[in-house]
Amino acid sequence: MPNPRRSNSFDLSSARQRCRRYRRRILDISQQVSALHVAPAFSCTEITDAIYHGLMRRAPDGSFQDVFLMSKGHGCMIQYVILEELGILTREDLDLYCTPRGRLGAHPDFGTPGIAASTGSLGHGLGIATGQACAERMKGSDVLIYCVLSDGEFQEGSTWEAMMMAANLKLPNLIAFMDNNDFSGLERMSEGHQAFYPLIEKIDAFGWETAEVDGHNGTDIFNAVTGRRGDRPLLVVCHTVKGKGVSFMEHVPVWHYRSPNAAELKQAIAELEKDEA
Amino acid sequence: MRNKFADVFYELGKADPRLCIVVADISPAGSIAKFRQDFPERFINTGVAEQIMIGMTAGMAQRGLRPFAYTIATFSLYRPFEMVRDDLCYQNLPVTVVGIGGGVTYSTLGATHHAQEDVSIACSIPNLSVVAPCDPSEAAAATRWCAAQEKGPVYLRLGKAGEPDFTAKAPEPWEFGRIRMIKPGSDVCILSYGPIMKRAFAVADRFEAAGKSVAIASAHTLKPLDRERIEQILAGFKHVVVIEECAPNGSLSMRVQQIAWTSRAHCRLDTFTLQDEFKHCYGSHDDLLDEHGLAVGAICAQLGLT
Numbered sequence: 001m002p003n004p005r006r007s008n009s010f011d012l013s014s015a016r017q018r019c020r021r022y023r024r025r026i027l028d029i030s031q032q033v034s035a036l037h038v039a040p041a042f043s044c045t046e047i048t049d050a051i052y053h054g055l056m057r058r059a060p061d062g063s064f065q066d067v068f069l070m071s072k073g074h075g076c077m078i079q080y081v082i083l084e085e086l087g088i089l090t091r092e093d094l095d096l097y098c099t100p101r102g103r104l105g106a107h108p109d110f111g112t113p114g115i116a117a118s119t120g121s122l123g124h125g126l127g128i129a130t131g132q133a134c135a136e137r138m139k140g141s142d143v144l145i146y147c148v149l150s151d152g153e154f155q156e157g158s159t160w161e162a163m164m165m166a167a168n169l170k171l172p173n174l175i176a177f178m179d180n181n182d183f184s185g186l187e188r189m190s191e192g193h194q195a196f197y198p199l200i201e202k203i204d205a206f207g208w209e210t211a212e213v214d215g216h217n218g219t220d221i222f223n224a225v226t227g228r229r230g231d232r233p234l235l236v237v238c239h240t241v242k243g244k245g246v247s248f249m250e251h252v253p254v255w256h257y258r259s260p261n262a263a264e265l266k267q268a269i270a271e272l273e274k275d276e277a
Numbered sequence: 278m279r280n281k282f283a284d285v286f287y288e289l290g291k292a293d294p295r296l297c298i299v300v301a302d303i304s305p306a307g308s309i310a311k312f313r314q315d316f317p318e319r320f321i322n323t324g325v326a327e328q329i330m331i332g333m334t335a336g337m338a339q340r341g342l343r344p345f346a347y348t349i350a351t352f353s354l355y356r357p358f359e360m361v362r363d364d365l366c367y368q369n370l371p372v373t374v375v376g377i378g379g380g381v382t383y384s385t386l387g388a389t390h391h392a393q394e395d396v397s398i399a400c401s402i403p404n405l406s407v408v409a410p411c412d413p414s415e416a417a418a419a420t421r422w423c424a425a426q427e428k429g430p431v432y433l434r435l436g437k438a439g440e441p442d443f444t445a446k447a448p449e450p451w452e453f454g455r456i457r458m459i460k461p462g463s464d465v466c467i468l469s470y471g472p473i474m475k476r477a478f479a480v481a482d483r484f485e486a487a488g489k490s491v492a493i494a495s496a497h498t499l500k501p502l503d504r505e506r507i508e509q510i511l512a513g514f515k516h517v518v519v520i521e522e523c524a525p526n527g528s529l530s531m532r533v534q535q536i537a538w539t540s541r542a543h544c545r546l547d548t549f550t551l552q553d554e555f556k557h558c559y560g561s562h563d564d565l566l567d568e569h570g571l572a573v574g575a576i577c578a579q580l581g582l583t
Contacts, residue, residue, distance in 0.1 A: 110339075110367075111368075117335070117336075117339065117364075117368065118364075118367050118368050121359060121363050123328075124332060124359075124360065124363055124364055126332075127328060127329045127331075127332020127335070127336070127360065127364070128332050128333075128335045128336040128339070128364055129336060130329065130332065130333055130336060131332060131333030131335055131336020131337040131338075131339075131340075131344075132336035132337070132339060132340050133336070134321070134336070135336060135337040135339075135340035135341065135342045136340055138297070138318055138319065138337075138342065139340070139341065139342075143340075157328070158328040158329065158360070161323070161326040161328050161332075162329050162332060164324070164326065165323050165324075165326065165329045165333065169321075
């Protein structure tokens with residue numbers, strides 16, 4: 001399957017503005033609930049933004065031709081706020097997040113507009129994405145399947161079963177991203193599981209095309225995908241910071257889950273605005 | 278049953294390009310080998326990797342295909358359990374999970390290969406339909422239904438090979454979700470499903486030798502269970518017997534007992550299941566059933582048939 005041609009390059013300055021907006025929106029929503037996985041969403045903000053605003057192709061009617069699957073389901077807040085801005089989810093959907101009258105929970109649910117798979121239990125997304133990519137190839141379509149995984153998901157055996165199978169099938173239409181923020185729920189992964197590293201050689205050895213980028217630079221992410229050889233599945237290892245953009249959240253495990261209090265929120269917003277200035 | 282499934286799947290696959298089969302290192306028996314040869318792109322072997330077998334079928338179904346996952350029952354349901362639950366059932370996708378050799382069919386291979394609780398486990402997952410045919414003819418009808426249906430995931434529990442025909446003279450056709458009479462009778466009704474149906478017929482012979490008229494019903498669809506028909510059977514017969522190849526907890530027996538209680542049934546009810554034990558016994562399928570207390574003689578003794 002040939003690479004889809006893209007004449008457009010990725011506008012980094014617009015992407016940065018969008019990502020600041022998305023982080024701010026997530027912080028606002030965090031005040032409605034006690035927990036919403038702020039930091040895991042912030043680490044994959046630029047990756048998800050680059051997929052939606054740079055990589056996925058749209059039909060003339062505006063619908064996405066390609067598919068995005070958030071395997072790290074706990075990072076779904078970034079997907080929700082992007083889908084809200086795109087008009088696929090509504091403001092009311094986000095306002096009713098995690099309430100009985102709403103339809104959005106802390107993990108994505110298949111059947112909700114814009115959601116390609118129910119995830120939340122880790123180690124499922126890449127297998128489903130492999131099946132989706134395989135089906136598209138069988139149908140002779142040129143649809144691309146984009147999938148974002150956490151680095152923690154690479155501790156699941158099922159992820160490696162999918163790695164083996166996608167490479168066996170030489171699926172060039174499967175493009176995965178590892179949100180390599182180095183933190184699982186409990187601790188820094190590279191300290192708790194030293195023998196797991198280095199990563200890129202392992203993925204290479206499994207027969208995938210690989211790239212390694214700064215996961216907070218949308219242009220680098222965009223270029224890694226558009227510049228791929230494209231004869232097999234691609235995994236882009238994105239070096240990221242868990243809680244990126246808010247100093248007291250960065251690299252601090254407790255922000256895996258909790259919402260900021262009023263004072264913390266004020267400081268977080270100030271930091272995002274300072275960054276904008 | 279296994280070969281009949283393969284023949285029917287091949288025929289259906291010729292007509293429907295959405296049908297595909299994902300196996301996990303099980304040798305393609307009968308017509309599945311022919312399917313692989315004729316439609317190589319629609320036959321996928323994930324190797325000894327059952328989680329990806331199920332995960333892939335979910336993704337394939339989401340993109341418009343109608344996949345079957347196919348391997349030995351323990352490996353199609355137990356090993357990838359969370360993928361069956363989350364990927365197929367939570368997302369409610371039209372995928373058929375075929376479990377070959379449900380119950381203690383793989384009798385010499387030890388309990389690692391005995392899916393003795395598969396029906397109980399499968400019936401406990403929301404959205405999952407559970408179908409367990411008793412002979413090749415029912416397997417053919419069930420396979421056709423699975424391939425055509427759009428409602429959600431199905432666990433299709435098959436035997437292996439060589440089951441005799443029990444339903445050629447059945448007075449009622451196979452219909453998903455409907456218990457069917459496969460032998461008419463008026464005094465006693467035996468409810469059974471799957472390859473252990475052979476013992477239901479053997480027990481019926483003993484009843485008839487004692488002068489009783491015995492009906493046999495195939496409870497091939499374990500979920501959704503045909504509660505209405507079970508109530509009718511409990512009300513219409515003086516004596517109802519359930520014989521099944523499934524662990525007691527969550528079994529058809531337990532559910533029939535529950536229905537008998539809630540419907541205030543007055544009949545005598547006897548139930549026979551596998552035991553809640555791992556058997557360290559190696560022999561034929563019949564040997565394993567005997568070891569679980571399901572010898573025809575043992576069943577008849579409990580029923581007062583000498």
